[in-house]
Amino acid sequence: VIEVCLVSLITSILSFGLPLLRKCSPCPESEANSGIDCPRPPGTYGNYVN
Secondary structure (H helix, E strand, O other): OHHHHHHHHHHHHHHHHHHHHOOOOOOOOOOOOOOOOOOOOOOOOOOOOO
16 A cells, blocks of 8 residues: 555656746747647736637
């Protein structure tokens, strides 16, 4: 039981902690050939977006 709790704790720390160690990067400019899409276009903020 202790081993299962330890593995769960380590997995949780890694999955939630590792992204915090990396700096956020802005979305690239929207180009037709970039191949990288932003999750939301500029100007759409908030929880409920049309």
